[in-house]
Amino acid sequence: MHKLSNKARIAIFIVLGFVIFLISNRVDELRVYQGATVAVYVVGIASIILLTGYSGQVSLGQGALLGVGGYAAALARLHWGVSVPVSFAIAILAAAAAGALLGVAAARLSGPYLAGTTLALAVGLPSIANQFTFLGGEQGLFYDVGFPPASLGEDFTQYKWFFWIAALATLLAIFWLQNVMRSRYGRTWKAIRGSDIAAELAGINIARVKILAFTLSAGVAGLAGALLAMTIGTVSPSAFPLALSFSLLTGAVLSGVTTLGGVMIGAVTLVAIPEIVHSVVDRIGASEAVATNLPSLIVSALLIVTVIFVPNGPVEQMRTKSKKVKSL
Amino acid sequence: MKAFNRRKLVTASAMLAVTALTITTVPAQAFSPKSEVGVSANEIKLGITIPMTGAASPGYNKVPAAMKAYFDYVNANGGVNGRKITLVVKDDQYVPTQAVAKTNELILKDRVFALVSPLGTANNKAVAASVNPAKRGVPVLFVNTGFSGFADVKKYPTTYSLLPSYVMEAKIMAEYIKDNFAGKTIGLVYQDDDFGSDALAGFKTAGVKFATTVGYASGSQSATTAAGWVTKLKAANCDVVILFGVSSATAAGLGTAAALKYAPQWILGSVGGDATTIKAAGVPAGVLYNAVGASFLPSTTDTADEYVSLFSGIYAKAVPGSAFDNNVLVGMNSAFVTVQALQAAGKNPTRKSLIAAINSKGSTFASAGLLPLNYSASSHVGYNGYWFGKYSPTGDLKPDGGKYTLYTTDSGSGAVVKSTYKRPAMPAKGLPN
Amino acid sequence: MFQFINTLLIGITSGAIYALMALAIVLVWRSTRVINFAQAGQALASTYFGYQALQYIDSFWIALIIAMAGGAILSALIEVIFMRILLKHTTSGAIAGVAPIIATLGLLEIIRTLVTLKWGGADVIVKAPLSNTGFSIGSNTLVFSPMKLAIIAVVTVLLLVFSVIFQKTSIGLSLRASAFSPELARLAGIRVDRIRTLGWAFSGATGAVAGLLLVTNGNGSLSPASLEFSLLLISGFIAAVIGGLESLLGSVVGGVALGIITAFVLMYISDSLFFIAPFVVLLLVLFIRPQGVLGKKGGRRA
């Protein structure tokens, strides 16, 4: 295991934050917006890594948990007028509560059952918004984060403000997640992932640990949901479609579910591929049908290739390779 | 050594992010500082987000080609003050997240002058909140939604709509029922979300009593669920049934009712009343026969109408083999109004001058609509009424008695009145000056 | 009373289609221990095969058989080209347990995209071979029509054929043995790989029938983006779970039960519970009888 002292890790995160800050001042507004989207994906993907990579459970319905977070944040801000950080906290708590409920069910379910159940959840949950008028129905609710402070100047754009908030939240979330995974719980989860039976023999209460993993993962997903709601300014059922759940899962697999180290890879791929494909297609002048369908084809193919050839993700692959080299 | 490894990973991730973001950066096109974004010496660039793929796309995905067809016609005839209009089309798949992302691309990367005809309430709300075209001063011409919220000029000073609101539509429909089907037992099928609740509010204002109402969950409409609706409507002995939903719901309702030999007098809402989409969903035209439909544009088969005959000719040439239906007419009509707005914005149009032009001259713009456009500094809602007609055996909506009788009203508690408006003649060759 | 009968009939017909999908899911599950989420995509593609066949020949029933053959071949190819490599490569590691599930989701997307590229995104129409106009009793018209009767007949026949194959033939014995204990099956001389491919082929053919019947039960319109196919997958999965995931009879019981429950909830409670009702049914089953309605604790019977 690579162990870094806490101090060194804090230093790295501060440097990383500073680098992001510098980048945000250099790139144009569209990149800043995409950066905020990447941050949302990073947090969403991290929530799946926490769940799947560290406790071996799968969720095909993470998008629904993002939805819970997004709606909670929007409602809190709309009806109670809480500050943005508080609305994030409420999003995390609400999603975590939903995750705990789901976790109780999940603890009784093995792989395929859990996959199907979470899939059904992803389809069913967003439609609840249409049942209750206070959730705003199909057109949804506004989630207003407010304008950037005047002290940042006239030219300071809304998206840069979103990006700063999202990046900061992401850095904190990832730092905290690393702590969790380095803790006793993290080790316990890994033990379970390896083998339920072995863990049970070691005296671990598997059901409780699984529920905890689901709860924490859902909390992180809730944060991602609030950040997503912030970047699009609204929450609505169609903002949390099944496709979102699939995208996050794809991103998690591309990143490698065993470690947080590659979490950027999946997020950047999801945002960059459609754009790269479009610019290539525009240049070679392929038909409209090809242009709209190619990105999903490429992303899905990447997903399958990754699952088959680098199931543990590129980062873990690199690590194993370098270990092998060292041991020679 | 090990510590270095972890650091390498983190840096690698960060580097990857930075490179990916920079690699994909397409250099912003150089515009001279004086000219407005999206306007060059020989081009005006417009953008649209609309579902081109996905479950919500059928019908709507014909709109961009229809708009392009008219713009190209104008371009071929000298363009707008010598500038050609180009339309950048982005597929939002009817997902708000996509709509925001694509609108950002349109504004920040493609650098369009204005947005035209973006579709969908949730999408337009998200775009309004996140992209905030109002703050950027970007005009959003003729949003394709009947959501009444966009009528708030203070909140959305750069947004305009063409469609009457759903509340208006419901109120007008209630009046039509009073005039034609007084004393009948009435049933309603509506989409159980705010699209439907706007309609319910309108019907309530108008005091319509329903024998039964069936609210379906958006996306659940199919022949199987519609069998349930029909069973309920039949049980309540409804003679007149209003289908106030999207086209696929209309199709499911009509098709299933025919199979169950249930033939009430149907009244279709404007959103779900597009005959081509209904027929594409498998409903024979005969089933549509005699259903009541509503529109503010002329009937698409009314070849005597100068707009219809001109537009259908242009469209047939531009998109051979595609049926000239209401979606096409709507698209070409908004393109037509857009061109007038651009012309009114002056020799060197700016976003500001465009808005000012619509606010001051918008009410005088010609359009295929059988009602006047009501644009002013305080109102950004276009049409305010409908005419009713019945579908022919081939599924074409034709006005009752061959004459367009137009009802108008507002989104509030105002009364419904018959309009006396007479549409002025079309500009020569359909090219406004 | 009439409303009650109609609701029951609505439930049974849609339940019969769910049952087919459940059957397809169970067939793959038993042979490979994988829930194949690409099944919805395969059913979609097979339905298009049937649609394509109808452009050349006039008979729906021949088109159905062509669709079944196409679905079987597609499914077998997926097993041979894709699942074998996948299962070989993901025997260990953190996501070994969930990798196949995730990969089949990717496959679902790929199939859907390819179908869109081949046949376009717009609706196409598959004409039903029989009238969808309901039978009449006096002045009342039932929801039940000749087409719906045919749907139930097809499902019944298919089920009978399957149970004869599974219970009475040595191929059926091979399929069951390979499902329950691949190692013993190999020791008994069964070429388990081939049998597994056969199981997938059966499943693909079943999914093809489910797809075509789904379309003809409705207005006959078919498009790649059709939400109904995604819902078919979820309903099929839930039906399979109700039936215990192992049992062919169970999946049929599960499908019909789900169809009837959903129909009654929509009719007597609210139409807007459409997406929630099946999910609640699933949760109830998982909590009350996780082994399924027909599943036995501990033991699994074919």
Added chain:
Amino acid sequence: MSLEVRNLTVNHGAITALSDISFTVPEGELVAIIGANGAGKSTLLRTLSGLKDASHGTATWKGHNLLSGKAETHVRQGVAHVSEGMSVIPELTVEENLDLGAIWRRNKSEAATTKAEVFDLFPRLQERINQSADTLSGGERQMLAIGRAMMSKPQLLLLDEPSLGLAPLLVKQIFDAISNISRQYGLSVVLVEQNAMGALKIASSGIVLNLGRVAMTGTSQELISDPAVQAAYLGY
């Protein structure tokens, strides 16, 4: 017509499970393989029946190389393997389990004759012919497992711990049955057992495996009387 194993080495990943094993099973003889848990006994049988790959060495049976080809082809060469722990399929009926054993045989009337022979051997199975295998007792299951193997009309029978988990009285019955079968049909049998005494009593010769290597070979009598074997495996 004998089983010849030469220099067989089998690895489990990085661990060597069997190392340089050589032995011969003459035609019609019953050879017992004894050793402690983890000595590699089961691995040996799994390798011979094609369930596991060898890394090195040869194993030939009737001139066929047992180390190439899959398990499903071995059975066609007359090799039957009854794997460890009541190898029956509990979801199937008794008859289905038996039919399974003959499933690859083309001639179904011959298979029916074999089934009758199995019922002669284990009348209990005939009584329970339509019951599902999971209702059987431990001893009945073991009979069914052996019966299933017999259905393929084998000439080489590989038996893995047939006495495991059975009551002493049943153990004796099973060993008697194995001894009978071997004599009656002239079968070559490789019998892997922890119950060394029981196995050696019916075997003609024995092999002692220790930590993946052949520790000792000899006739059953030699092994039973060997003090080291007595101390380690026979519990004296």
